[in-house]
Amino acid sequence: MTKKTFCRIPGPGETRACIDPWIFVYVRANGDVDACCRGVTIGNLRDKSLEEVVNGAEAIELRRQVLSGELPPGCVQCATRPVTTVEKLGAMVEHLVYEAGFEEQEDLRRQLREHCEVRSDLLREREALGDHAATLEKLLAETRAHAANLERERPHLTGHIANLERERAALAAEPTRRGGLPRLLGLLRGWIGRR
Ligand code: SF4
Numbered sequence: 001m002t003k004k005t006f007c008r009i010p011g012p013g014e015t016r017a018c019i020d021p022w023i024f025v026y027v028r029a030n031g032d033v034d035a036c037c038r039g040v041t042i043g044n045l046r047d048k049s050l051e052e053v054v055n056g057a058e059a060i061e062l063r064r065q066v067l068s069g070e071l072p073p074g075c076v077q078c079a080t081r082p083v084t085t086v087e088k089l090g091a092m093v094e095h096l097v098y099e100a101g102f103e104e105q106e107d108l109r110r111q112l113r114e115h116c117e118v119r120s121d122l123l124r125e126r127e128a129l130g131d132h133a134a135t136l137e138k139l140l141a142e143t144r145a146h147a148a149n150l151e152r153e154r155p156h157l158t159g160h161i162a163n164l165e166r167e168r169a170a171l172a173a174e175p176t177r178r179g180g181l182p183r184l185l186g187l188l189r190g191w192i193g194r195r
Pocket residue numbers: 016018019020021035036037038040074075076078079080081
């Protein structure tokens with residue numbers, strides 16, 4: 001059912017003489033952000049930041065609708081703004097944008113967005129480096145444990161090496177012992193011959 005209104009409804013080529021969607025926000029206790037005091041909601045602060053809301057798709061669409069005269073029902077019935085032509089509102093908004101330095105603000109917002117993106121990239125990199133550091137920390141702990149094991153085995157290995165050294169010395173002496181036997185037999189033969 002169409003709500004009764006005592007104001008004139010904009011006709012073709014007409015719109016509301018309203019610049020609220022460019023200059024105004026109304027924040028409700030539940031976080032709703034309205035583009036004017038007539039309850040045209042463009043977002044909620046529980047979901048997005050104020051900047052995201054005022055530059056969001058709903059806010060942009062509302063500005064487009066008001067500028068083009070394709071008004072949403074709330075604006076069609078609005079009793080607080082008179083009817084004007086689309087051209088006049090366009091000129092008002094253009095004047096507002098240049099006079100208020102909105103272009104400059106838009107440029108600052110663009111720079112802010114770029115900084116935010118760089119910051120997001122840096123945060124992502126920091127996260128990746130954090131993962132990498134955790135992996136390195138784990139590897140370091142494993143290496144330390146391995147080194148401790150080797151340290152524990154060192155006396156055993158040292159004893160083993162000493163045993164091997166002794167065996168090598170014994171093997172090195174073996175030919176001498178083998179060479180000593182013929183010499184001993186020769187001595188024995190000489191001693192028997194003399195008798
Ligand atoms: S409802 Fe009225 S005041 Fe609100 S944006 Fe629409 S025209 Fe403007």
